[in-house]
Amino acid sequence: MSPRSPSVNEELRRRSRERLLQATVELVEERGFDGTTLADIADRAGAARGLVSYYFPGKRPMFQSAVHRLMHRTLQAALEREPRTDDGRELLARAIDAVLGLTVDHPVVMRAHMAGILQAEGFVQCPEQQRLAELLRETMVRYGSADVDNDYPLLRALMMGAVFAILLPGAAMPLASLRDELFHRFGLDPAYAAPPGGEPARRSLR
Structure with a gap:
């Protein structure tokens, strides 16, 4: 039997890593x-225990990579869904709704993620986090930002703050209000995209 080619081995490693992150x-x-x-x-992933240690230094970094994968896949799907658009403002609206929507669909995961990144290690610099950053940064470019180096970190910080506020036990803010604030901050029509949770979109800026 011929040995597997490097490309086949690389694909098998990629699939194993993907299964671990999904699990x-x-x-x-x-x-x-x-x-x-x-x-x-x-x-759950059908993998050997040693394979986990091969890919990840511990549970917390592995979990952060898994959430960043969930986020970038959700974001990419929102940006590319039909009907496709080249309108940078609508793309930014889709991005905001995609990230906020994760608090509706995965509240336990997102709460654990926010708790983890507030610890000393902060963000895990992994391929999944880098892909998420690339998508958000590119969205700001298409939105028409004249200063992406400042506007992208601001967008990221504002969305993280909104997610935290939605998930804060005992003092959560309404998702719709936080969405309105983000849309107002970037001059977006609330009718863009699809509000998380099935709430009706309003038709004009405040």
Whole structure:
């Protein structure tokens, strides 16, 4: 039997890593971060326990990579959904709704993620985080930002703050109000995109 080519081995490694990241999101959604072990993740992914350590230095970095993967895939799907558009303002509106919508669809995961990035290690610099950053930065370019180096970090910080405010136990703010503030900040028509949670879109700026 001929040995596998480097390209085949690389594809197998990519698929194994993808399965681990998907299993991580599923299990944290079901059991919470503290209730999920690396062994659980390996079992769900159908992978050897040692493979987890091969790809990731620990559970927290692995979880951050898994959430950043979820975020960039959700964001990319929103930006590319039909009907396609080249309108930079609509694309930014889609991006905001996609990120805020994750708080509706994955509240347990997003709360654990926000808690993790506020710890000392902060963001994990991984391919998934870099892809998310590329998509958000490119969205700001298409929006027409004249100062992307400042506007992209501002967009990221404002969206993170909104997600945190939505998920804050006991003092959560309404998603619709935070969406309105973000749209107002960037001069976006609230009728753009699709508000998370099925709320009706309003038709004019405040």
